[in-house]
Amino acid sequence: MKKVTVALFLMAAVLLMGSAAMADKIGFVDFSKVVDESEQGKKASASLESFIKSHEAKLEEKKKTIDTQNADFEKKKSAMSEDAKKKKQEEIQSMARELNRSVQEVQEEFQKKKQELYKDIVKDIRDIVNAMGKEEGYTAILDARQSIYILDSTDLTSKVIKKYNDTAAKKK
Numbered sequence: 001m002k003k004v005t006v007a008l009f010l011m012a013a014v015l016l017m018g019s020a021a022m023a024d025k026i027g028f029v030d031f032s033k034v035v036d037e038s039e040q041g042k043k044a045s046a047s048l049e050s051f052i053k054s055h056e057a058k059l060e061e062k063k064k065t066i067d068t069q070n071a072d073f074e075k076k077k078s079a080m081s082e083d084a085k086k087k088k089q090e091e092i093q094s095m096a097r098e099l100n101r102s103v104q105e106v107q108e109e110f111q112k113k114k115q116e117l118y119k120d121i122v123k124d125i126r127d128i129v130n131a132m133g134k135e136e137g138y139t140a141i142l143d144a145r146q147s148i149y150i151l152d153s154t155d156l157t158s159k160v161i162k163k164y165n166d167t168a169a170k171k172k
Contacts, residue, residue: 024139027156031143034125034157038164044117051113055106062099066092128163132156
C-alpha cells in the first residue's frame with residue numbers, strides 16, 4: 001500500500017511538472033498604442049495633420065464665399081426679379097455642390113494617404129511581434145484591445161515600441 005501511495009505521488013508530481021513545463025506563454029500588444037507612440041507613427045500622424053491643415057484652409061475659403069453669396073442674396077432678393085433670384089439660387093447651390101465634392105475628394109485622398117502611410121508601419125510592427133514571439137518562445141501574442149484583463153508582465157507593448165524605434169533608426 002505504501003509503495004502504491006509513493007508511486008501515485010511520484011506520478012502526480014511528474015504530471016504537474018510536465019504540465020507546468022508545457023504551459024503556454026502568451027503576450028499582449030496594444031497595436032494602436034505602438035502605432036501612436038512609435039517614431040514612425042508620430043511622423044505619419046504629423047504628415048496627416050499637415051495634409052488636413054493644407055486642405056482645410058481652401059475648403060474654409062470656399063465655405064466663406066458661399067456664406068457671403070448667400071447673405072448677399074438674402075439682403076437683395078426682395079428687389080430681384082424671379083429670374084434673377086432663380087439664377088442666383090442655382091449659382092449658390094452649384095457652389096455648395098462643388099464644396100461638397102471638394103470635401104469628399106479631400107476625405108478620399110486623406111484615406112488613401114493614411115493607408116499608404118500606415119501600411120508599412122503595421123507590416124513592420126507585425127514582423128517585429130512575430131520575431132519576438134519566435135525568439136522568446138511565445139505560443140501567442142494577442143491584440144491587447146481584445147482582452148478584458150492583462151497581467152502587466154504579459155504586456156509587450158513598450159518592448160515592441162522600443163524595438164520598432166530601434167529598427168527604424170537603424171534603417172536611416
